[in-house]
Ligand SMILES: Nc1ncnc2c1ncn2[C@@H]1O[C@H](COP(=O)(O)OP(=O)(O)O)[C@@H](O)[C@H]1O
């Protein structure tokens with residue numbers, strides 16, 4: 001018997017038992033659907049985070065006190081501005097080092113008030129981070145040295161406080177102190193859940209006085225190229241460790257962040273896909289079950305086919321193809337629904353979803369494999385049926 | 395004992411000391427207890443006997459659906475014990491046509507495809523299968539019912555579809571196990587006419603299992619089976635054609 005013939009026969013059998021075929025497929029459909037959607041969401045999340053990190057700027061090293069790692073508690077900073085000057089000497093190029101002091105503060109204009117992230121920094125910040133201006137100017141060295149009360153606003157803060165009015169040159173009140181707006185940043189979105197458009201930047205010296213503490217939260221160093229990052233990173237950490245033998249310092253680069261987060265998210269995606277894969281396996285057990293029932297129900301048919309000249313392998317082939325067809329069609333439907341579902345999630349919710357070819361290929365391959373694996377036992381049973389017993393069964 | 399002179403064709407069936415026992419929960423049931431039987435090509439034989447006498451068992455053995463417990467069976471001169479399952483399937487496919495009491499058609503498959511089924515396993519192409527199945531259906535008077543499903547047909551029609559299926563592959567023998575058992579007199583008559591014509595026109599040997607004496611009387615030879623043994627092997631006096639005369643007595 002030709003394969004095309006067996007295929008036609010199997011399709012006919014599935015068509016005749018349409019309801020049962022559909023119900024059997026359902027397990028496979030749901031499994032494949034889950035694999036495709038979950039992988040799409042996992043991949044989408046990874047892409048989004050990577051885009052955020054890349055959006056910071058290039059070749060940045062962040063120096064923070066304490067150990068940086070998953071699960072490490074944040075350390076109280078003991079760094080101050082003399083340490084920034086020290087790092088500048090270590091790095092050699094002072095314009096490639098900047099500083100950050102952070103604090104949540106209310107910002108008010110007349111009756112409008114928003115809660116913003118106050119960030120104290122200096123004139124070197126734009127040399128290191130990608131932070132284009134929409135209007136006005138960045139803060140200057142003089143602004144920092146003379147502790148001027150000037151501020152550059154994140155786009156969202158500016159929009160909420162001033163609406164359509166041009167804020168440049170106007171006054172805002174930050175933590176009860178009046179500042180003059182000298183610039184507004186372009187919208188940049190958020191990084192690690194930090195809404196950067198909700199920041200207000202002021203000179204670091206001004207910020208320290210406002211907060212009442214001489215501390216800083218971190219130092220950022222810009223390497224001149226990707227090749228320099230690693231040596232610069234170890235040089236800065238070694239210098240700080242030598243300066244404070246009792247303390248630990250960490251320096252992380254974007255590449256390391258990308259690597260760590262990428263690994264975590266890939267693992268997460270893998271775990272999700274594996275869970276979905278288990279449901280696919282359960283679907284396969286369902287197929288096996290139904291095929292066994294089907295073999296029993298069609299005992300007479302099998303006996304008849306054998307009487308008419310079907311060989312053991314003809315019958316085995318017929319039932320195996322039926323099982324594989326069930327899971328393959330189920331897999332295709334699952335893929336279609338999964339892709340549709342991922343697109344729908346993408347369109348209707350903030351969850352990013354990225355459909356990947358490998359997940360579709362994998363889901364398809366697994367559904368075919370499940371059909372073969374779980375179809376073999378029932379098909380062998382069908383092939384081995386004794387024709388006389390089969391024909392006598394009424 | 396049954397030697398064959400050179401030149402004559404081998405017998406359709408030749409059974410020597412054929413037995414078949416079943417193991418029923420430790421108890422051995424002897425369905426056949428040593429059957430010697432020779433059926434020539436082109437014969438029309440009825441196998442008669444009460445229910446449970448072993449008729450179906452014998453037919454399943456002759457049809458190569460089953461293997462004897464002991465004894466020798468030659469089909470067309472070939473000792474079936476030398477054939478594996480695959481070769482037996484091919485032998486069934488090419489030399490034997492089956493007709494069953496309960497028709498055994500695929501209920502939801504059109505008559506034409508039911509009839510063409512043996513050719514599928516012979517590897518015959520689709521268009522040729524169609525043509526031959528059409529011809530077979532026309533030969534049993536069902537040329538107008540080719541697309542109908544057995545579930546939409548009367549018992550008589552279904553058995554005629556089954557006969558078409560039995561003859562579509564040009565077999566040497568048709569084995570019919572109680573082919574009229576589920577039919578009324580008129581439809582049974584029609585089925586018998588078809589089998590008779592098949593035997594007369596195409597020279598196909600017909601082996602007919604029945605427990606109805608008047609059905610058996612239409613065959614030229616009657617083999618009586620009782621308790622797994624051949625009790626009597628008799629031939630009708632009447633000539634092969636015009637069997638109606640013989641039925642009067
Ligand atoms: N598969 C089987 N297992 C056990 N006994 C069987 C089996 N098939 C047939 N028999 C027994 O063999 C004997 C002959 O059966 P069968 O050939 O069907 O008779 P008939 O067709 O003449 O009515 C009966 O006693 C029956 O019960």
Ligand SMILES: [Mg+2]
Nearest residue numbers: 449450451571
């Ligand atoms: Mg019987």
